[in-house]
Amino acid sequence: MGQMHFHVSDAAAEFFHHCRWNDAYLCGIEGVPWQTRNAFHPGAPSISGPIHSPDDLPAEFKASSNAGGKFTLTRSVATSAKLLITCPIEGIGYRVLTTCSLRCLDASHRLIIELARGSCYRVRTQADTWQRGGLLLNERFEELLATGTQHFLDSLQPQSAVVNARSGASLIATNLEADAESAKSAIQAITVLEQAASELGDLFSSQSMAFRRSREPRLSTMMAVGVSPEVCCASHGGVSARQNQAASPASPAAKTSSTATLDNALAGIDETTNTIGGQIIPAFNAAAVRISWGDIENASGTPDFSSVSKVLDDCASVGMRVIGGPVIDHRDGLLPDWLTLMDNDFEQLLSSMTKFVEATVNQFRGQVHLWNAASGLNVAGPLRLDDEQVMRFSIGVLQTIRRCDPTTPVIMSIEQPCGEYLARHADGISPIHFADALLRSGLGLAGIGLNFRFGFDHGETHPRSPLEFAQLIDRWGTLNAPLLVQLSIPAAPGTDPAARLKTSPVSLSPEIDGRAEEWARQQHEFARPLIETLLAKQIVHAVVWDGASDQAPHVMPHSGVIDSHGRPRPMLAYLTKLREELLM
Structure with a gap:
């Protein structure tokens, strides 16, 4: 039995609870899903036991949507896998987000960071592959890619963590502020990189179509x-x-x-x-x-x-x-x-x-x-x-x-x-x-x-x-x-x-x-x-x-x-x- 855990911070809780996490699943390198059981364990002290669907959340927790927890997916094997989860993207709608391949650990992966990493990896690697094949990229895509990548890097090392550490602020205050800034940067990275993905898809279809029509x-x-x-x-x-x-x-x-x-x-x-x-x-x-x-x-x-x-x-x-x-x-x-x-x-x-x-x-x-x-x-x-x-x-x-x-x-x-x-x-x-x-x-x-x-x-x-x-x-x-x-x-x-x-x-x-x-x-x-x-x-x-x-x-x-x-x-x-x- 293999379990993969993801930490949902309080700052990322609202984004997570708008995702269709009960339909999320894990898959291997071939893209074939494993049978998966999903559960969310809220971090709020007033809630006990796992939550298997958003409908199971108590009314007061639904109203606040500001408490994080641990998202766990259980399957029959303990090999590395990718997480696929449907999330709302501002200005785009619901889209499947994918992490990179992750190890099955007892410790929790940071969900929002791994989703941002997956978006960054997919767009950058596919752009490189298609560009080597002759695809011409435009300024809008380059700008979106650069901005999204910078937001992802910001999410890995929030500026507030560096500033507070130098100023001698308390560890708890530093962690809370850094966590909020990291989650915000990761969500911005996902939004911008998914816009870049849409732009890249349009560039591919239009240029490939022009090539087909030339013949x-x-x-x-x-x-x-x-x-x-x-x-x-x-x-x-x-x-x-x-x-x-x-x-x-x-x-x-x-x-x-x-x-x-x-x-x-x-x-x-x-x-x-x-x-x-x-x-x-x-x-x-x-x-x-x-x-x-x-x-x-x-x-x-x-x-x-x-x-x-x-x-x-x-x-x-x-x-x-x-x-x-x-x-x-x-x-x-x-x-x-x-x-x-x-x-x-x-x-x-x-x-x-x-x-x-x-x-x-x-x-x-x-x-x-x-x-x-x-x-x-x-x-x-x-x-x-x-x-x-x-x-x-x-x-x-x-x-x-x-x-x-x-x-x-x-x-x-x-x-x-x-x-x-x-x-x-x-x-x-x-x-x-x-x-x-x-x-x-x-x-x-x-x-x-x-x-x-x-x-x-x-x-x-x-x-x-x-x-x-x-x-x-x-x-x-x-x-x-x-x-x-x-x-x-x-x-x-x-x-x-x-x-x-x-x-x-x-x-x-x-x-x-x-x-x-x-x-x-x-x-x-x-x-x-x-x-x-x-x-x-x-x-x-x-x-x-x-x-x-x-x-x-x-x-x-x-x-x-x-x-x-x-x-x-x-x-x-x-x-x-x-x-x-x-x-x-």
């Missing part, structure tokens, strides 16, 4: 919008795709009519109000159509492909490429309910899966340009499979698709690619190790999908800076396989009655209030640098925005580029401009 004026990257089959069922009350084909394919009337049909499918609205859907299509050059077991086969052996067929016809009529799947979506509530009858019969489950995948691929072969075989099998889900069964199930899905459609590329998608789920549950497989095993299986896997869901209370990836996100994509790039990246970010608070998953949105910034307009702006501001980072990476072949319109049935709450009242969000205008300027 490829129009990027071939797929920018896809997620479409659910329920949308199709609700939207095809008017002109059908087959009726549209009765007109001449070259006639303007035929093109307008078929576009309207797809617009309705994307917007999830009646055909008489299809102008909103018309704003969606110019923003995307592909559609990620959900062709999923839980949506199609409500009763064993009786799949209903009608709604999916209509949307695929419409995509073909307007020239949109199609990503089909995930054929198996391994999340609670997204698999057929009748599978619970097979809890103890894995062979029967495997047989039922094979029959469904065969029927689905045979039905849509030639209409799908990329198969998304399965999503989330790396995470413990409703099927409750052990590691061996997960691999057999995954390989069975891949083998069946390759057998029925040997020419269309197939990918497998990973939930929570940073592996946050491993920090809380022993069940589950390391995401990058799972992907590596599938790529080595010899089944012709064409690439890996990475599903990032930021800002939700369940199954989310903790919010990263553009710099951290770029480093994460580079880590996945070491597998030498093309990547498809799916993004889900909420643009409104509260319950979304049209969403399949009832997870709740969580703000990505403590400064955001409950207004939907503020959330929509937050969605755009958080997503923009991530998307530009992805487009700058040649290994990323497709980006999927998971949600068209919140008016239609969808999976993730409030994630659409159009809100539940039919109003376009800032994200839609950004994606439309991006496609006009950069994409085919």
Whole structure:
């Protein structure tokens, strides 16, 4: 059993208690989290026993937020590790901060100092690496880096400690004043260095994009919008795709009519109000159509492909490429309910899966340009499979698709690619190790999908800076396989009655209030640098925005580029401009 302790001084207590420390975890050099138990031991004499969540703090302690203590993380090994904790950064929002690698000691590390050291190390080393590769740094970044580094150095040796020592002040007074000054300097260092990290990320994406465009004026990257089959069922009350084909394919009337049909499918609205859907299509050059077991086969052996067929016809009529799947979506509530009858019969489950995948691929072969075989099998889900069964199930899905459609590329998608789920549950497989095993299986896997869901209370990836996100994509790039990246970010608070998953949105910034307009702006501001980072990476072949319109049935709450009242969000205008300027 290994414990890592961090001292939270009184001067740093307010910053710490605004962090999401109950979700913090430890990881090794590979970035794979250990299962971790967190506890905070307040230093105030009126509080006894460990605190496992901010909700456990007494009311008087919450009100003051000025008492420190000891933050302890417990795991099964006693090797060195890095701490990852989500903290609020002034002017930026919540971001994951990382310490450097620390030894597992009986003594406590100084938390705020180690977080500042980690920020300083990450920004300086990544800037040096990219600069050696040809990146040009600007004056703003240089100034932020110099200022942040100076604040970090000030936190290591506060000036007041030197002055008081020379003046003969009492040791207690000297320590208290020095501790307060050190904490203040460390927090300033973190704030400025994280601003430098954002600036560095922008420099990388803009210059890398310029280099790509010098060789490829129009990027071939797929920018896809997620479409659910329920949308199709609700939207095809008017002109059908087959009726549209009765007109001449070259006639303007035929093109307008078929576009309207797809617009309705994307917007999830009646055909008489299809102008909103018309704003969606110019923003995307592909559609990620959900062709999923839980949506199609409500009763064993009786799949209903009608709604999916209509949307695929419409995509073909307007020239949109199609990503089909995930054929198996391994999340609670997204698999057929009748599978619970097979809890103890894995062979029967495997047989039922094979029959469904065969029927689905045979039905849509030639209409799908990329198969998304399965999503989330790396995470413990409703099927409750052990590691061996997960691999057999995954390989069975891949083998069946390759057998029925040997020419269309197939990918497998990973939930929570940073592996946050491993920090809380022993069940589950390391995401990058799972992907590596599938790529080595010899089944012709064409690439890996990475599903990032930021800002939700369940199954989310903790919010990263553009710099951290770029480093994460580079880590996945070491597998030498093309990547498809799916993004889900909420643009409104509260319950979304049209969403399949009832997870709740969580703000990505403590400064955001409950207004939907503020959330929509937050969605755009958080997503923009991530998307530009992805487009700058040649290994990323497709980006999927998971949600068209919140008016239609969808999976993730409030994630659409159009809100539940039919109003376009800032994200839609950004994606439309991006496609006009950069994409085919």
